[in-house]
Amino acid sequence: MGLVQGARKRSPWILHFDTGSCNGCDLEVWALLTPRYDVERFGAVNKANPKHADILLITGPVTRKCEDRLRNLYEQTSGPKLVVACGDCASTGAPFHNCYNVCGGVDKVIPVDVYVPGCAARPEALIDGLVLALSLWEKRMEEEG
Amino acid sequence: MDPMALILQIAVIILAPLAVGLLRGVDRKLTARMQNRRGPPIVQPFYDMVKLLSKSPILINNLQVTFAGAALLFQAAALALFVAGGDLLIAFFVSGAGSIFLVLGAFSVRSPYSYLGGQRELLAILAYEPVLFLAVLSLGMRSSFLVSELRGGLLEDLPLVLLAMVPVMVILLEKSPYDVPAAHQELISGPYIEYSGPYLAIMEGARWFQLAFVLGVITLFVWNDNTIVSLLGKAAIVLLVLFVTIVIDNITARLTRERMVMFMLTVGIALVAVNLIYLTIFPEGLI
Ligand code: SF4
Numbered sequence: 001m002g003l004v005q006g007a008r009k010r011s012p013w014i015l016h017f018d019t020g021s022c023n024g025c026d027l028e029v030w031a032l033l034t035p036r037y038d039v040e041r042f043g044a045v046n047k048a049n050p051k052h053a054d055i056l057l058i059t060g061p062v063t064r065k066c067e068d069r070l071r072n073l074y075e076q077t078s079g080p081k082l083v084v085a086c087g088d089c090a091s092t093g094a095p096f097h098n099c100y101n102v103c104g105g106v107d108k109v110i111p112v113d114v115y116v117p118g119c120a121a122r123p124e125a126l127i128d129g130l131v132l133a134l135s136l137w138e139k140r141m142e143e144e145g
Numbered sequence: 146m147d148p149m150a151l152i153l154q155i156a157v158i159i160l161a162p163l164a165v166g167l168l169r170g171v172d173r174k175l176t177a178r179m180q181n182r183r184g185p186p187i188v189q190p191f192y193d194m195v196k197l198l199s200k201s202p203i204l205i206n207n208l209q210v211t212f213a214g215a216a217l218l219f220q221a222a223a224l225a226l227f228v229a230g231g232d233l234l235i236a237f238f239v240s241g242a243g244s245i246f247l248v249l250g251a252f253s254v255r256s257p258y259s260y261l262g263g264q265r266e267l268l269a270i271l272a273y274e275p276v277l278f279l280a281v282l283s284l285g286m287r288s289s290f291l292v293s294e295l296r297g298g299l300l301e302d303l304p305l306v307l308l309a310m311v312p313v314m315v316i317l318l319e320k321s322p323y324d325v326p327a328a329h330q331e332l333i334s335g336p337y338i339e340y341s342g343p344y345l346a347i348m349e350g351a352r353w354f355q356l357a358f359v360l361g362v363i364t365l366f367v368w369n370d371n372t373i374v375s376l377l378g379k380a381a382i383v384l385l386v387l388f389v390t391i392v393i394d395n396i397t398a399r400l401t402r403e404r405m406v407m408f409m410l411t412v413g414i415a416l417v418a419v420n421l422i423y424l425t426i427f428p429e430g431l432i
């Protein structure tokens with residue numbers, strides 16, 4: 001069991017999905033892959049494919065057009081999976097709150113495990129969020145036994 | 146056969162793919178260092194593998210997992226034939242059948258990306274298989290088709306064939322400029338796209354076996370009567386070929402699939418042909 005948990009914590013494959021962000025947060029997510037922040041040292045790889053992903057990094061308020069797509073991606077990801085809402089928009093809908101074309105934060109559509117605040121969320125904060133998500137993993141596994 | 150040799154062979158069949166896993170970790174680390182990044186630990190592929198195996202399985206249809214299993218079995222059989230000192234040509238064809246199962250697996254689902262990946266994988270097979278085939282043929286013609294009877298002097302006689310193996314490795318390791326089937330930015334992961342969790346682990350396992358076989362073919366170029374020198378030489382040549390492919394990966398951008406096929410069917414085959422022609426004219430070799 002310890003082996004599986006250890007491997008899971010060291011190999012979080014990422015799916016990044018933009019549900020309607022202004023691209024500010026997306027740039028910061030992409031910055032994670034650059035030599036400066038290099039999340040691959042934690043074993044994280046941007047797989048861009050829900051079937052391979054473990055952690056969903058979602059940016060932006062969920063527009064009505066994206067609602068079904070987000071749900072679809074979430075359902076295609078095989079468990080156990082975690083969702084990180086990146087930025088204020090993804091966390092709450094922020095400036096787009098109550099817009100006619102926006103559902104609100106990501107948690108209106110799929111369950112969210114970690115909220116990373118910031119507009120845009122700094123790469124350092126995103127790494128913190130990722131690490132927090134990985135520790136949740138342990139807790140979730142313990143809960144499930 | 147005496148039991149010691151048998152145990153040794155089984156150990157090699159199990160350890161060779163694990164060594165390939167480690168090499169893939171080294172590959173990721175080196176690539177990261179070349180890009181001025183820290184990179185993942187070199188045992189990362191094993192973490193990935195264990196994690197994939199522990200994920201909950203989502204299967205699209207039974208055919209998909211059948212083909213994945215067949216790919217793994219054929220690649221493992223090819224490696225086993227090779228390690229047991231069997232016929233190199235048969236091992237090559239068995240491994241080739243394994244790659245076809247990868248394509249069939251990609252075609253067994255109704256995803257357009259998977260289809261595109263499958264078609265491109267077919268093109269990749271069309272590109273590297275002839276060169277690999279000719280390399281195997283020239284090894285066999287120069288020495289013996291039975292792995293157990295192959296002896297030294299091949300590197301001196303067939304240097305251009307070894308050179309032709311470099312682009313073959315580039316394609317097999319999915320490195321630019323010829324990472325056409327799994328082209329990350331356009332096809333995500335090509336033929337692997339619809340596999341998830343443990344099924345992806347099966348496909349990755351098949352790939353480790355395949356790479357172990359092809360790297361095994363590369364080790365045949367080096368031989369010394371002293372076992373330890375021989376083993377060191379074999380390890381060195383594998384690491385050298387791998388290092389060259391990583392450098393090529395980091396200094397090139399992806400080319401189109403047509404250029405991949407054209408390059409391999411002209412330059413790749415020409416390298417082997419030139420080598421064989423001058424061997425025919427100067428049977429003693431040039432070096
Ligand atoms: S949180 Fe800010 S930067 Fe991020 S998507 Fe919203 S508005 Fe853009």
